[in-house]
Amino acid sequence: MDARTFIAKLDAASELQHITTAVSPTFEVARLIAQHDGQPVLFENLTGFPGWRLAAGYIAQRAHFGRAIGCTIGELISKMSNAVAHPASPPKISEAPCQQVVIGDVDLTRIPIPRYHPLDGGPYITAGVAVIYDPDYGRNLSFHRLMQIGKDRLVGRIVEQRGTHTAWGKTDDGLPMAVCIGLPPHVLLAAAMSPPKGVDEMAVAHALAPTPTVRAKTLPLDIPAEAELVLEGYLTHELATEGPFPDLTGTMDGTRKQPIFHVTTITHRKDPIFHALLPAGLEHKNLMGIPREPTIYAEVSKIVKCTGVRITPAGCSWLHAAVQIIPQGPEDARRAIEAAFRGHTSLKHVVVVDTDVDIHNPADIEWAIATRFQADRDLMILEDQPSSSLDPSARQIPGQKARTTKMGLDATIPWRAAREGYLRVRYDTPSD
Ligand SMILES: Cc1cc2nc3c(=O)[nH]c(=O)nc-3n(C[C@H](O)[C@H](O)[C@H](O)COP(=O)(O)O)c2cc1C
CATH class of the missing domain: 3.40.1670.10 (UbiD C-terminal domain-like)
Structure with a gap:
């Protein structure tokens, strides 16, 4: 079930807060997500971004994962353990919702990337799952917060010695990377897990619930077909200052020199929904803690x-x-x-x-x-x-x-x- 179908189900159960008044992605979105922390929220009127909606909180409750996977809260641990022990190769489709619109002339300022806090280094993508391929270990999915620093550039927080960092270290010209935003709950959960090296998190996701994949438009990578938005590009060896940004602890993380992600192509749905994860909010906490x-x-x-x-x-x-x-x-x-x-x-x-x-x-x-x-x-x-x-x-x-x-x-x-x-x-x- 893709994210928008899941959100529609929350709506049908009267659990979704619709925010129809005009809201700016600069600080206002974050303030309202924080006010509603724990509740699914859909912003339908983003100042300066006609055609876009922004969702938050659709995995703010444990029950959301249970609903997406089809289990009780108590069964979540065994479902995750089984999925890691028995990953299932995901199917590949040729036409995917996430590629309804393909943009070669990249301009990230046309995407409602929020600014969360006045002390932040810039606008941040927080719910982006990076898909990369490591020649020794295969495909890897992981979260990397990304700070926008230009029309086609973001600087990522790439923690040392983890999957993305290791694969990046093996390249000379940059690592092909697709950042997928607006993913179904079970794919977000799988991407937040740390299975043994060589286990494909997309196969872990498919063992949790159906996870079709599609070939990225410009990269040799198969990505989750049901994403709302995909940034295709290269994690370069050029560094820039990343941060400050709030951490999981709710305290401010400082600055570091980190790799620049050069976005070369954007694909998205016709009426895309951007997913914003409030740092230290319950969605962030669930994704960190539950795995x-x-x-x-x-x-x-x-x-x-x-x-x-x-x-x-x-x-x-x-x-x-x-x-x-x-x-x-x-x-x-x-x-x-x-x-x-x-x-x-x-x-x-x-x-x-x-x-x-x-x-x-x-x-x-x-x-x-x-x-x-x-x-x-x-x-x-x-x-x-x-x-x-x-x-x-x-x-x-x-x-x-x-x-x-x-x-x-x-x-x-x-x-x-x-x-x-x-x-x-x-x-x-x-x-x-
Ligand atoms: C919500 C969330 C945000 C995260 N943000 C980052 C990040 O900014 N940078 C990073 O390197 N890891 C981040 N992580 C951790 C990576 O996803 C983690 O490195 C990965 O799960 C480890 O698996 P790997 O060794 O297979 O890459 C985050 C995890 C979660 C759940």
């Missing part, structure tokens, strides 16, 4: 029965997790803490709870900490660990991974304690 849950789940499951993992949004959907287990022995919760850190190396704080605690409810997690946890007995501190570079409080060491102190909280009922005293009184039991 880490299966990797934590897999590690914890190696040592104890794991019944759920939740990367929590208040922990930036990156630094905090709650893990639900059925302990079988006195050390299981502590071993689950260590396993969770192995499953997501950027994780900083983790809380382990029993199955009667709802890991999707922050109040329930805090209740477990309040009533089952003693710091001298149940707190695990791991000093000087490799950490996320996104954490402003981590120790940054130039040229190396940042370092942090990690903390695990065992908020399970103490082993062999009389359980009755720890169970929550329920008022929902029907009376006789």
